[in-house]
Every structure is written in structure tokens, then in C-alpha cells.
Amino acid sequence: MADKIVIDVVTLDSVQCAACGYMMESIAALPDDVQEMIEYKEWSIKNKDGIGKFMELGVKVLPSICIERDIVFPSIIPQYEELIDEMAKRAPTDAMKERIASLREVGFQFDKVQENLAKAGAGLATRTDSTVK
Secondary structure, X not given: OOOOEEEEEEEOOOOOOHHHXXXXXXXXXXXXXXXXXXXXXXXXXXXXXXXXXXHHHOOOOOOEEEEOOEEEEEOOOOOHHHHHHHHHHOOOOHXXXXXXXXXXXXXXXXXXXXXXXXXXOOOOXXXXXXXXX
């Protein structure tokens, strides 16, 4: 998808695994301006689609954040600035790269975490098989 940065968060289960939940929260707490430029999804290895994504991306450790198919944070919960910098590096256009970089000093918005996690479907496909869409 050329107009959005694709972020895959590969987890065991963001509901029962604290580190996995923190990984999802690091994406969910990004400011609204950044949320408009990204599309992200949790891939739990508790179902076949998550295992497929784990293998497809070549993930070795859980949890991991992949940005545009690059494993960027393998079992490392990123700080805000690190996350912004890595997204800017992989932005599909120079305009988007500059816009993301300009938001480097804004910081996480933890007041909207639950809303954004729900939007991402965090924890919803961790106990049953799912179908990749």
C-alpha cells in the first residue's frame, strides 16, 4: 500500500504477554498525525495466519515489529523517537518522510491507547484460527 506505511507486530499474544502488549501499545500510542500515515496489525503465533506471517517475515524472536517487511525491533520495545526514525526511513514518499520526521518531538499519546488497540484488532485473533484479509 503506497500511501501508508505497513507495520506488522508479531506476537505471542498481546493480551497475555506483557512484552507483546507493550509492543502493540508502542504503535497504538502514536499521535493521530502518525496514525493517519500507518496501517498496522497484530499477528499472534497462536493461530495459523500468525505463524504464516512469522515465517514469511523471517521473524526469529517474539515480540517483533516489522516496518515495510523489515524486522526493525526484534524483541526490543522501541522508544518514540526510534520508532519515528525507522518509519521515516521507510516512508514511501519524501513528503511523508518529512511529515513523520517533523513529528519526532511530539511523543506518545497514551490517552488513546485503548481506542487504537481496538482499531488494530489487538488480541482479537489470538485464540482461534483467522483468515488473512
